[in-house]
Amino acid sequence: SAVISQKPSRDICQRGTSLTIQCQVDSQVTMMFWYRQQPGQSLTLIATANQGSEATYESGFVIDKFPISRPNLTFSTLTVSNLSPEDSSIYLCSVGGKSYEQYFGPGTRLTVT
Amino acid sequence: GENVEQHPSTLSVQEGDSAVIKCTYSDSASNYFPWYKQELGKRPQLIIDIRSNVGEKKDQRIAVTLNKTAKHFSLHITETQPEDSAVYFCAADSGGYQKVTFGTGTKLQVIP
Numbered sequence: 001s002a003v004i005s006q007k008p009s010r011d012i013c014q015r016g017t018s019l020t021i022q023c024q025v026d027s028q029v030t031m032m033f034w035y036r037q038q039p040g041q042s043l044t045l046i047a048t049a050n051q052g053s054e055a056t057y058e059s060g061f062v063i064d065k066f067p068i069s070r071p072n073l074t075f076s077t078l079t080v081s082n083l084s085p086e087d088s089s090i091y092l093c094s095v096g097g098k099s100y101e102q103y104f105g106p107g108t109r110l111t112v113t
Numbered sequence: 114g115e116n117v118e119q120h121p122s123t124l125s126v127q128e129g130d131s132a133v134i135k136c137t138y139s140d141s142a143s144n145y146f147p148w149y150k151q152e153l154g155k156r157p158q159l160i161i162d163i164r165s166n167v168g169e170k171k172d173q174r175i176a177v178t179l180n181k182t183a184k185h186f187s188l189h190i191t192e193t194q195p196e197d198s199a200v201y202f203c204a205a206d207s208g209g210y211q212k213v214t215f216g217t218g219t220k221l222q223v224i225p
Contacts, residue, residue, distance in 0.1 A: 031211050042202060043157065043215045059114075092156065096211045100145045104156040 002027050002095055004105040012111045013083050020079045021108045023093035028073035031096030034066070037107070038089045046091075049076050083112045115140040115207045119216030126193050127224050134219045136203035137185040145206040146179060146186045147213065152199045160201075161188070193223045 003026040013019050023032065034046040046066055047055040055068040069077045080087050088111050094102040116139040126132050138146075147162035163170045163177045163186065170177050174193075179186040186205075190197055200220050204213040 033212060042217050045212055045214075048212055100206060100211055100213075101147060101159055101162060102211075102213065103159065106156050 001097065001103045002029060004093065004095060004103060006093060006105040006108050008108060009106065010109040010111075012113060015083055015085065015112055017083055018079055018081045019083065019108075019110055020077050021091055021093075023076045023078070023105055025074045025095050029095040030073070032070060032076045033094045033096070033102065034068060034076075034078045035092045035094065035104075036089050037092060043092065046078070080110065083110075085112045088112045115143060115205055115214040117203060117205050117214050117216040119203050119219055121219060122217065123220045123222070125222045125224060128193060128195060130193055132190045132193055132197070132221055132223075134188045134201055134203070134221075135185060136187070136205075136216050137183075138205040138214075139184070140205065140207065141181075141184065143205040143207070145213070146177070147204050148175075148177060148188050149202045149204065149215075150199045151202065151218075157202060190221075193221075195223050195225050197221060198223045 005024045007022045032049045035043045037043050045058050046061045047057045049055045049068050049070040051070045051073050067079045090107045090109050092107045093105045119136045144165040148160050149157035150160045151157045161172050163179050174191050176189045200218045202218050203216040206213050
């Protein structure tokens with residue numbers, strides 16, 4: 001499976017600011033996904049990011065709040081904008097394998113103060 | 114869209130016993146059902162998956178069963194060990210797309 005890294009691993013941000021999370025894969029992948037996992041909860045899909053097209057957002061998530069870039073087949077960024085304490089969570093990227101499976105990055109733990 | 118329900122939310126078993134986690138899904142078009150294990154502070158790890166053309170799949174101590182008619186699937190762990198303690202998530206694909214919907218998770222505790 002692919003080796004996936006995320007930066008930063010954790011951050012503490014002030015209310016009203018933004019955080020950009022990077023996801024890097026060691027091989028080219030078509031499908032990349034961004035998830036949010038609130039403490040003790042399941043994984044919620046934010047959006048699907050395919051190279052060369054606009055990200056597809058799930059219900060309840062909007063581009064103005066969670067802009068996503070996918071400049072090439074090995075890299076993506078997720079920005080969480082205008083931060084509020086409710087955005088405190090773990091954000092994970094995942095990549096799609098050849099047969100529908102997904103592999104996750106290590107996650108970014110965001111705390112908003 | 115797809116809705117995945119998972120039970121139980123917590124499960125405690127004695128080491129060596131078996132553990133069973135059950136999930137139901139709503140979208141009859143779903144064809145792919147993965148299971149993930151997430152240890153505390155770690156990323157979810159794919160441990161086994163099953164596709165709709167198969168009724169059961171085994172990998173050493175873990176097995177998954179799928180009943181497409183009833184729209185439910187289960188994870189079975191035999192001879193549980195303390196290192197099996199983790200949160201387990203089931204998921205189902207959203208009919209034709211690679212994205213999946215996750216269940217609510219089961220916290221498994223294996224008591225030595």
